[in-house]
Structure formats: C-alpha cells, structure tokens
Amino acid sequence: MTNLIDQGKTAGKLVEFSMLQNIAEDDAQHKNDYKMLFQGQGKILLALSDDDNLPQKVLADRLNMTPQSMAEFVRKLEKRDLVSRKKSVDDKRVTIVSLTDNGRLEIEKRMQVIPKYLRALNDEELLQLNNILDKINEQMYLDIKNADSTLHNKYHQLMLNHVLTKIHTND
Amino acid sequence: MTNLIDQGKTAGKLVEFSMLQNIAEDDAQHKNDYKMLFQGQGKILLALSDDDNLPQKVLADRLNMTPQSMAEFVRKLEKRDLVSRKKSVDDKRVTIVSLTDNGRLEIEKRMQVIPKYLRALNDEELLQLNNILDKINEQMYLDIKNADSTLHNKYHQLMLNHVLTKIHTND
DNA sequence: TGTTTTTGTTAGGTATACCTGATTAATTTT
DNA sequence: AAAATTAATCAGGTATACCTAACAAAAACA
Numbered sequence: 476m477t478n479l480i481d482q483g484k485t486a487g488k489l490v491e492f493s494m495l496q497n498i499a500e501d502d503a504q505h506k507n508d509y510k511m512l513f514q515g516q517g518k519i520l521l522a523l524s525d526d527d528n529l530p531q532k533v534l535a536d537r538l539n540m541t542p543q544s545m546a547e548f549v550r551k552l553e554k555r556d557l558v559s560r561k562k563s564v565d566d567k568r569v570t571i572v573s574l575t576d577n578g579r580l581e582i583e584k585r586m587q588v589i590p591k592y593l594r595a596l597n598d599e600e601l602l603q604l605n606n607i608l609d610k611i612n613e614q615m616y617l618d619i620k621n622a623d624s625t626l627h628n629k630y631h632q633l634m635l636n637h638v639l640t641k642i643h644t645n646d
Numbered sequence: 647m648t649n650l651i652d653q654g655k656t657a658g659k660l661v662e663f664s665m666l667q668n669i670a671e672d673d674a675q676h677k678n679d680y681k682m683l684f685q686g687q688g689k690i691l692l693a694l695s696d697d698d699n700l701p702q703k704v705l706a707d708r709l710n711m712t713p714q715s716m717a718e719f720v721r722k723l724e725k726r727d728l729v730s731r732k733k734s735v736d737d738k739r740v741t742i743v744s745l746t747d748n749g750r751l752e753i754e755k756r757m758q759v760i761p762k763y764l765r766a767l768n769d770e771e772l773l774q775l776n777n778i779l780d781k782i783n784e785q786m787y788l789d790i791k792n793a794d795s796t797l798h799n800k801y802h803q804l805m806l807n808h809v810l811t812k813i814h815t816n817d
Numbered sequence: 818t819g820t821t822t823t824t825g826t827t828a829g830g831t832a833t834a835c836c837t838g839a840t841t842a843a844t845t846t847t
Numbered sequence: 848a849a850a851a852t853t854a855a856t857c858a859g860g861t862a863t864a865c866c867t868a869a870c871a872a873a874a875a876c877a
Binding site: 685686687711712714715718719722737738739740 | 863864865866867868872873874
C-alpha cells in the first residue's frame with residue numbers, strides 16, 4: 476500500500492486545513508456558528524431540521540444524550556426563540572419540540588455560509604472537490620452504519636436521511 | 647458568477663463532511679484529540695511544536711489570548727506532563743515554556759491520525775484532493791495575512807511557518 | 818534612584834457541554 | 848386497582864475555554 480504515504484500527506488493537509496479554518500474564521504461569531512453546529516444546541520437544531528416536532532426523549536436518544544441534558548438544551552433553545560415546546564395530546568408526559576421560524580432561519584443561515592476559501596477553486600477543481608467529498612462522505616456513512624449495526628444510535632440514521640435528501644439532491 | 651452555485655453546493659457538502667466527521671469519530675477520545683488540537687491547550691501544544699521554549703507572554707500574544715488564560719493552560723499542560731516551565735536566566739520575570747518529550751509525542755500522535763475515510767479515495771483523487779487543499783490553504787493564508795496586516799496576531803505567521811516547513815515539504 | 822513598564826500570578830467569573838441522582842406525573846402492565 | 852415503567856424536571860456537579868481586576872516582582876527608563 477504505497478497509497479498510505481499519500482494518505483498521510485493528505486491527512487497532514489487536512490490538519491493544516493482545519494487549523495487554518497480555525498484561524499481564518501477567527502472573526503467573531505461566524506466561527507462559533509459554524510463550530511457549534513455539531514454539538515449541544517446546534518446538534519438539536521440540526522436534528523430538528525431533518526425531522527421536526529419530536530419528543531425530547533426521542534431527540535435525546537437520537538443525539539446520544541441524557542434526557543436531562545436534552546431538557547437543558549431545549550430550554551436554552553427555547554429562550555433563544557429557536558424552538559418551541561408543547562405538551563403532546565396523546566401522551567401528556569411527552570413534550571414535543573419544534574423549530575420556530577426563527578430556528579429554521581438560523582439553520583439555513585448557518586448552513587449556507589460559503590467559506591471564502593472556495594473562491595480559490597476554479598470550476599474544474601470545484602467539481603473534483605465535489606466528487607471527492609461525495610466519496611468521502613459515502614465512506615463515512617458506511618463506517619457509521621457498520622459501527623452502528625446495533626441501531627442503538629438513531630442519530631446516524633437521522634443524519635443519513637437529512638443529508639441525502641437535503642444536500643445530495645442538488646447534484 | 648455561475649460559480650457561486652457550485653460553491654454553494656460544495657459548501658453544503660463541506661457541512662455534511664463536518665457533520666459526518668463529527669459523528670463518525672464519535673468513538674471516545676479520538677474525536678476529542680482531533681477537535682482539541684485547535685483550541686486552548688491544544689493550540690499551545692501546536693504552537694510549541696513549531697517553536698519551542700517560548701515565554702508565556704509570547705505564546706499569549708501569538709495565540710491571541712490573555713496572559714492569564716495562558717498561565718492557566720500552561721499550568722494544566724504541565725500537570726499533564728506535556729510541557730515544562732522554567733524561569734528565564736536573562737529575565738527573571740519570564741517563564742519559558744517547553745514541550746516535554748511526552749508533549750512532543752502527543753502532538754505527533756494527534757497529527758498523524760489518518761482519517762479512515764481517506765481510504766475511499768484512489769490515487770488520482772488523493773492527488774486531486776492534495777492539490778485542492780493546497781490551493782484552499784494558500785487562499786486562507788492570504789486571507790489571514792490580509793486580515794492581519796497589522797501583524798498584531800503573530801500566531802498566523804507562526805502557523806505559516808509551521809505548516810510550510812513541517813507539512814508542505816513532503817510534497 | 819525613583820517611576821514606569823512588563824511578566825506573570827491569584828482570585829473570581831461567565832458560558833457551554835455534559836453527567837448523576839432524586840422526584841413527579843402520566844401511562845402501561847399485571 | 849396496584850405496581851412498574853416512562854417522560855420530563857429539579858438540583859447539583861464536572862470540565863473546558865476564556866475573561867477581567869488586582870497585584871507582586873523584576874527590568875527599563877528618566
């Protein structure tokens with residue numbers, strides 16, 4: 476596997492990339508926005524953007540979090556007017572969490588940020604990068620699926636849907 | 647600029663990529679290692695790997711942090727045996743921070759992680775990705791430089807050196 | 818030499834992401 | 848109907864990344 480050497484090189488460049496990303500986006504909240512998409516409150520927003528109106532319990536399961544943490548984050552999101560909570564009619568124990576219009580906008584805003592550095596690429600390179608990302612992402616889907624055959628982490632499945640429908644379609 | 651549309655597509659895939667990365671590396675500390683390379687204590691380690699034996703003040707300046715934060719992080723790193731501190735002989739006010747062997751190993755370990763998803767790429771694609779990352783990174787260097795003409799953030803300069811010498815050379 | 822500047826420390830604080838334990842209220846099971 | 852399970856909440860905790868204010872010691876400057 477001579478390939479391993481090339482992989483190593485690329486790995487280095489990816490670290491470099493992350494580093495630079497981190498520094499370059501040092502300006503204010505833009506960075507935070509982007510970074511916080513995949514943790515805590517951001518994760519929840521993302522999950523809801525795929526599948527709205529979920530009970531807290533379901534969210535907690537999907538995102539691999541305790542219900543207590545979920546309660547906390549949802550409360551915080553509610554305060555920021557990004558989600559709303561209402562009691563389920565069928566089951567008065569459950570609280571349904573929904574995105575507010577505000578929340579939906581917020582997600583859109585965060586996801587539509589086009590990193591400035593993409594300007595550096597010409598059409599051909601953009602196409603290449605697209606294809607490469609497709610392959611990489613597909614590989615990760617596989618890895619995730621395999622690591623998760625037990626299905627106990629529904630989040631993975633969730634993200635699969637999310638991305639496949641919302642992003643992949645515009646190829 | 648029709649290109650904007652393609653950029654948008656790619657931006658989406660990059661978000662997808664980050665998301666998946668986040669989920670796929672869900673296993674234990676591997677994830678944390680990688681993520682924490684660019685913040686707080688990790689940043690400091692990285693800075694020292696380029697240029698060792700620095701006064702705390704210099705580190706604080708380069709990393710855009712208050713000296714107090716720096717003191718805190720350095721203390722934490724010392725506790726973890728990743729750096730050592732010694733008083734400068736020339737200037738008894740300054741504390742010189744140095745990587746321990748342990749710290750050096752730690753950085754190597756963290757940076758040499760080859761993401762599994764790179765397996766999915768063949769030689770040609772790996773080459774393409776390499777070139778693309780070069781271009782993107784170069785663009786970011788420019789952006790950083792421009793944003794930082796005042797030179798008040800030496801970190802950027804630092805990273806420039808770091809990456810150019812340590813990573814770029816093996817092209 | 819006395820004042821000012823610089824490096825670093827101590828103390829205290831904020832915010833975010835999580836977690837465990839205990840408890841309540843609603844629903845299901847027996 | 849009583850017991851067990853479930854969804855959520857409250858209370859309290861840990862860890863990390865930062866920050867400001869106040870202050871001591873050393874060095875530079877006047």
